[in-house]
Amino acid sequence: MNEMIKSYDDLLNMLDQFLKEESKFDWNHFYSDRERKVPFFRNDPDENVVEYFETEKLSKGKVLELGCGPGRNAIFFAEKGCVVDAVDQSEEGITWAKERASEKNIDVNFIETNIFDLEIEEGTYDIVYDSGCFHHIAPHRRMDYLDLVNRALKPGGSFALTCFVQGGELGGAEISDWDVYRLKSLKGGLGFTEEKLKRIFQDFEVVEIRKMRDVSQDGPLFGTSALWTALFKKQ
Structure with missing residues (x-):
């Protein structure tokens, strides 16, 4: 491996590798056991997304879901008449999602890739949704994440996410961004407060x-209630 840093991407890749070397977690292994007692393995949409449609905070359009896992929310969006691109880096997760969509005869474009490798034309989507991906994004990738969401959304488009409450029952590490690199770990997923979410997404x-x-x-x-739900609009 070439360990010379000559660019911003080289720096990001180095930090990715440092964190990866300390982590034993593998998403393919995680999704391979479908009987695992994981709350979000159930094939039901997030209650906040359903409420957004019921109250007309969201309406049908073109949707990008980041970190779709087994596809439960992507399928719901499609059932509401949306055109959906759903992305996840796990082959096992995407395979499961495709099976679920096929069982319901629902059309979703599932894409197996890292979200940061997506090639998106600017202003493509009416809605970007993230259910549980963001809290696994390392701080050094946060700027690229914000750029991805901004680039993907049309002016006035909606961005919604769910993420760990700091110190919540499902996770939500109570550590600073600097601590991630001191500890070389996200501790299973970063926790957030309402104020921190407002600061991170201050341009929305x-x-x-x-x-x-x-x-x-x-x-x-x-x-x-171990998760935050947040709905933003691109200005």
């Missing part, structure tokens, strides 16, 4: 930030 108009509503596991929706 805040429509709503709230904790996700707890939903019974027997119901038709996914919801847990």
Whole structure:
């Protein structure tokens, strides 16, 4: 491996590698056991997304989902009449998502790649959605993440996400961005406060930030107050 830093990308790749070397986690292994007791393995959409459509905060359009996993939200968007591109780097996750969509006879364009390798024409999407990807993004990649969302959205487009509450029951490491590099770890996923989300996404108009509503596991929706839900609009 060439370890010379000659560009911004070289620096990002070095930091990626440092964190990867310390982590034993593998998304393909994670999704390979479909019987694993993971709350979001259920095939139900996030309660906040359903509420956004019910209250007309969102309406059908072209959607990009970042980190779609087994596809439950991508399928919901398609059922609401949206044209959907759904991205995940895990082959196992994308395979599962395609099977679920096929079972429902739903058309979703599932893309197996790292989100930072996406080639997107500027202003392509009405909605960008992220359910649980953002808190796994290392701080040094955050600027590229913001650029990706901005580039993808049309003017006035909507960006929504769910992410770990700091110190929440499902995760949400209570560490600083600098601590990520001191510890060489995201500690399973970074936790956020409402104020930190507002600071990170300060160039967007805040429509709503709230904790996700707890939903019974027997119901038709996914919801847990261990996650934030946030809806922004591109200005």
